[in-house]
Amino acid sequence: MARAFTPKVVTANDLLEGDVIYQTEDDRWSRDLAEAELITDEAHAQVRLLDAARQASKIVGAYLADAAAGESGPEPTHFREDFRRTGPSNYAHGKQETSQQPRT
Amino acid sequence: MYRYSEFDTAFLAERNAQFRAQVERRIDGSLTEDEFKPLRLMNGLYLQLHAYMLRVAIPYGTLNSAQMRQLALLAEKWDKGYGHFTTRQNIQYNWPKLNDVPDMLDALSEVGMHAIQTSGNTIRNVTADHFAGAAADEVADPRPYAELLRQWSTDHPEFQFMPRKFKIAITGSENDRAVIKAHDIGLQLVERDGVLGARVIVGGGLGRTPMIGKELSDFVAFDDLLAYLEATVSVWNQIGRRDNKYKARIKITVHEHGIDAIRSKVNERFLQTRPQFKGADMNLLEEIKGHFAPPTYRDGSVVSFESAYTNDPVFRSWVDTNIAPHKNADHAIITISIKKHGATPGDATAEQMRVMADLAEEFAYDELRISHEQNVILPHVHKSDLPAIHAKLKEYELATANIGLISDIIACPGMDYCALATARSIPVAQQIATRFDELKLEHDIGHLKIKISGCINACGHHHVGHIGILGLDRAGVENYQITLGGDGTDTAAIGDRTGPGFAYDEIVPAVERIVEAYLEQRESAEETFLETYRRVGMAPFKAALYPEAQANAA
Numbered sequence: 001m002a003r004a005f006t007p008k009v010v011t012a013n014d015l016l017e018g019d020v021i022y023q024t025e026d027d028r029w030s031r032d033l034a035e036a037e038l039i040t041d042e043a044h045a046q047v048r049l050l051d052a053a054r055q056a057s058k059i060v061g062a063y064l065a066d067a068a069a070g071e072s073g074p075e076p077t078h079f080r081e082d083f084r085r086t087g088p089s090n091y092a093h094g095k096q097e098t099s100q101q102p103r104t
Numbered sequence: 105m106y107r108y109s110e111f112d113t114a115f116l117a118e119r120n121a122q123f124r125a126q127v128e129r130r131i132d133g134s135l136t137e138d139e140f141k142p143l144r145l146m147n148g149l150y151l152q153l154h155a156y157m158l159r160v161a162i163p164y165g166t167l168n169s170a171q172m173r174q175l176a177l178l179a180e181k182w183d184k185g186y187g188h189f190t191t192r193q194n195i196q197y198n199w200p201k202l203n204d205v206p207d208m209l210d211a212l213s214e215v216g217m218h219a220i221q222t223s224g225n226t227i228r229n230v231t232a233d234h235f236a237g238a239a240a241d242e243v244a245d246p247r248p249y250a251e252l253l254r255q256w257s258t259d260h261p262e263f264q265f266m267p268r269k270f271k272i273a274i275t276g277s278e279n280d281r282a283v284i285k286a287h288d289i290g291l292q293l294v295e296r297d298g299v300l301g302a303r304v305i306v307g308g309g310l311g312r313t314p315m316i317g318k319e320l321s322d323f324v325a326f327d328d329l330l331a332y333l334e335a336t337v338s339v340w341n342q343i344g345r346r347d348n349k350y351k352a353r354i355k356i357t358v359h360e361h362g363i364d365a366i367r368s369k370v371n372e373r374f375l376q377t378r379p380q381f382k383g384a385d386m387n388l389l390e391e392i393k394g395h396f397a398p399p400t401y402r403d404g405s406v407v408s409f410e411s412a413y414t415n416d417p418v419f420r421s422w423v424d425t426n427i428a429p430h431k432n433a434d435h436a437i438i439t440i441s442i443k444k445h446g447a448t449p450g451d452a453t454a455e456q457m458r459v460m461a462d463l464a465e466e467f468a469y470d471e472l473r474i475s476h477e478q479n480v481i482l483p484h485v486h487k488s489d490l491p492a493i494h495a496k497l498k499e500y501e502l503a504t505a506n507i508g509l510i511s512d513i514i515a516c517p518g519m520d521y522c523a524l525a526t527a528r529s530i531p532v533a534q535q536i537a538t539r540f541d542e543l544k545l546e547h548d549i550g551h552l553k554i555k556i557s558g559c560i561n562a563c564g565h566h567h568v569g570h571i572g573i574l575g576l577d578r579a580g581v582e583n584y585q586i587t588l589g590g591d592g593t594d595t596a597a598i599g600d601r602t603g604p605g606f607a608y609d610e611i612v613p614a615v616e617r618i619v620e621a622y623l624e625q626r627e628s629a630e631e632t633f634l635e636t637y638r639r640v641g642m643a644p645f646k647a648a649l650y651p652e653a654q655a656n657a658a
Binding site: 013015016017018019020056057060061077078079080083084087088089090091093094095 | 130133136151152155156184199201519521530577580581582
């Protein structure tokens with residue numbers, strides 16, 4: 001039996017900055033996982049991933065990452081995605097020093 | 105120091121111009137990521153977890169003060185004010201922006217540096233003994249040959265699409281500081297009947313299938329060496345496995361065919377390659393050797409050094425751990441620790457880079473080296489200058505006296521930066537160093553190398569750490585496996601796994617228990633961790649690591 005679909009977000013890296021970005025419901029790219037569209041339907045997830053892949057001159061390497069609904073938006077379910085949404089642990093660099101939004 | 109010829113300069117300018125145009129085409133949408141990725145990798149540009157990463161080659165780990173200052177400039181102007189020195193004698197910048205990278209490469213080319221072949225299935229940056237040209241124990245300086253290899257391998261038409269990457273390390277000493285047995289090809293310079301040549305080791309490597317290299321030839325004269333290496337790489341290029349990337353490295357080819365079969369294939373191929381080398385390479389080598397002529401060592405009294413050594417315990421401790429014997433008795437080799445307790449191993453700020461460049465220019469005949477152990481070397485220093493250098497290093501948090509000790513840890517970037525990582529390594533290194541500094545035990549513990557990798561690719565050389573730590577993802581949680589008894593020197597060995605791994609918050613206490621067991625087991629303070637391990641084996645360490653299992657078995 002196929003495995004049950006778990007909720008996902010579409011994530012990628014910004015082409016110029018390389019920063020981790022997330023696709024929002026209104027088709028923007030946010031640097032904040034909490035603003036991402038949490039996708040609960042598998043077919044819709046594939047469509048949203050295709051939408052992302054069409055934006056090749058803005059983003060790199062879009063994929064579906066597992067996430068769960070949290071109080072203020074999607075939250076990671078795996079530590080790798082937790083590091084991606086936060087930044088490195090040895091310096092307060094990356095998202096820990098800036099909340100600037102990417103180009104839309 | 106090798107000085108670029110007009111050819112080198114023109115080649116680099118053209119290559120950088122090509123890449124600038126490629127970046128423009130990627131940004132304007134004419135190149136897809138699939139098209140662009142191999143192009144950026146050829147120029148050392150990766151995309152990691154949080155940002156791009158530019159990996160700059162420091163050929164055979166040698167650089168001068170102008171080059172070090174330029175590395176500082178890149179850190180400050182286009183990154184976050186620091187750079188990360190790696191186990192491959194490269195420097196990595198963790199935060200460049202795509203449209204800045206062409207400017208960074210142009211800035212590097214101003215001082216004869218580049219990022220070519222720091223990625224991809226090519227012959228990578230040739231690494232060398234970081235004490236090359238200075239060590240008291242070397243037969244010859246391996247760097248001229250390493251430079252010849254760099255020129256031979258750069259854009260070599262036959263070796264641009266190999267089964268996998270290919271790494272060469274070279275040393276001029278029997279006492280191996282370049283880990284030659286864990287490279288695709290390891291070269292040890294030897295002299296036979298007055299002729300210089302190399303012992304050729306092949307098929308070493310770490311990663312998911314660690315192998316200690318085997319001897320392909322006990323002696324190949326310099327005249328024949330390039331042809332012999334070309335034959336070796338070419339045999340692998342032909343029969344190396346391309347069906348499975350995990351079986352593509354030459355270590356698997358050697359393992360599957362056997363060293364004797366590989367040797368006869370290489371010898372057969374060598375008959376074809378040899379006539380193609382008509383001596384131009386040897387003329388070039390002679391010319392390159394001129395670039396690496398040793399400095400004219402200055403004379404002078406070492407009395408001030410001896411008095412500082414006697415009177416200043418902090419200086420003495422630093423000299424005892426961070427200074428190695430130089431071939432000139434009045435000189436010394438300084439290893440500057442880039443491993444301050446609690447700091448990220450291998451990270452230097454732009455300011456620290458400039459301080460080290462200034463010291464090199466003022467005191468060290470303008471030479472610096474980067475070690476695969478992620479430290480910086482001043483290879484030629486008159487002993488009378490040591491107190492002044494130490495004082496300056498102290499001001500900039502560069503005077504940690506821990507070379508070869510438990511806090512001199514190799515750690516890969518791990519999941520704090522690397523897209524391939526399965527767990528973090530930097531914070532583990534930071535915590536171990538901090539813990540043993542608090543215990544004030546590290547000088548008592550003595551020579552002990554901890555090496556940490558954040559995935560099985562083993563950039564942190566964990567297999568050859570006396571204590572190796574491998575970070576894995578076990579069911580969605582970071583988990584750390586321990587190996588003991590690894591050795592990256594001429595007595596190279598792959599470490600043995602202790603047993604089940606440890607959670608992130610259990611790994612530092614686990615290392616502490618290993619060290620306690622060692623202190624209990626050692627016969628004297630002179631017996632090193634590795635010697636003790638080789639004498640007593642795994643059992644006492646296992647008992648210390650897994651007391652519950654021991655209790656259950658009883």
